[in-house]
Amino acid sequence: MSFDLMSYQPRGDKKNSDFFNEYLPKIYQRRTSSGVTDQVGAMKAIIIQVEPGALFDTMVELYVMTPYRHTASYLGQTHRFSVLHSHPDYPALILMAPLSPGFEDFIPRINRMYPLARNMPQTRYVGEVFAASDLDALTGALEDQNIRFEYSGDTENPFYTSDGFRFTTPSDFTCNRVGYSPHDFNDTDSLGLGDRVLLSNTEQARLERAAAFGTESRIAPLMLGIDHLATRVLAGEREDAILEFLTMVPYYFWGAYNIFDMNSSTNVNRSGNVDDDKKSPAKVFTANNTPSFVNSFAKLPMPTEDFVRNFGRRLHHMAVEIQDGDHGAGEKNVDFVVNTLKDKGVPFLAHVVGECKDDPNLKQIFSKHSKHTLLITEYIERCHKYDGFFTKDNVAALTAAAGQDEQYQHGHVFD
DSSP: OOOOGGGOOOBSSOOOOHHHHHHHHHHHHHHHHTTHHHHEEEEEEEEEEOOTTOHHHHHHHHHHHSSOEEEEEEEOSSEEEEEEESOTTSOEEEEEEESSTTOOSHHHHHHTTSTTTTTSTTOEEEEEEEEESOHHHHHHHHHTTTOOBOOTTSOSOGGGGSTTOEEBOOOTTTOOEEEEEOSOTTSGGGGOOSEEEOOOHHHHHHHHHHHHHHHHHTOGGGEEEEEEEEEEEOGGGHHHHHHHHHHHSSEEEEEEEEEGGGTEEEEEEEESSOSSGGGSOEEEEEEESSOHHHHHHHTOOOHHHHHHHHHOSEEEEEEEEEOOSEEETTEEHHHHHHHHHHHTTOOEEEEEESOOSSSOEEEEEEEOOOTTTOOEEEEEEEETTOOSSOOHHHHHHHHHHHHHTSOOOTTOTTO
């Protein structure tokens, strides 16, 4: 699947600057002429780091709340890794945790800068890995465009410079990395993550019970895969974050909408080379419309800016697509999934927003932040083959609900 980037007109009512409108087509053109478009494929993995000792509990949580299931675990030089899959055609999920609580690299250093991230210094969404055919040629092309990469000796975690991987340094705008690899992520032993380790009988039994919950409750078949990944950035860095990401991967700027009630915008970037977003999930960047000190004049809500000031630039949530359909009288599949998870004790923010009646539309909801990853899980059902990405009313409601749960109170940082 592909289309003409140069003739595509982005959707939405968010006005971009002349700077953005000038450089977006230039980036598309250079991406093609430099070979990046041909060398980079779909998203193959997403990477999350958690605290030492939290890796297995995170897996159990993912079993309950997502379609991901454990494939294999490995012991590396400085980290333990677990690889999970939801579908052979969708990105794998790599969980990693330092072997020592005192491990030092970029992640604990940046987390300590923000009041609501300090308590979990090793916990952060790392980034994505994209398929790549020739790492040396790709690195050369992107370094000519001032994209920086990690080399041996540059970083304390050897995973970022291991054979068959090439990772950028963390973005100045998002703090996320972009990785590239020719590996087959369905063949986990080929990834070179370390010595394979087996789960204990107790651990295996816990995962089997978590999987049985999804099967017996009938929610597991309804959770399809990751639909999009949403990062929050500062107001003044929205356009830079988008253009930087589009420099590195063959995605396109789908469009942006101004969410006036929340004084923010939601900016969507999608792959034009897949027939299903779950094969290469969309990347969303959310930012306030004005910086906090300017917003003090109008005193509008600013939950997105507050999130970045409290947690740092980072991924805010990952969205799981729910199969469209009616599960019972007056109940859509997403309502059934959410109510089942609530009965299991999974906490949510507010209620399911949106309507799905006779016309195409969306229903969405945010979970509360995970105590293991700090990430929110969104559940989204596109009803009657809705071809849009979101509705402004839905996003406003979700943003407001999350904002109430992400507030910083002086004196409670270390509670």
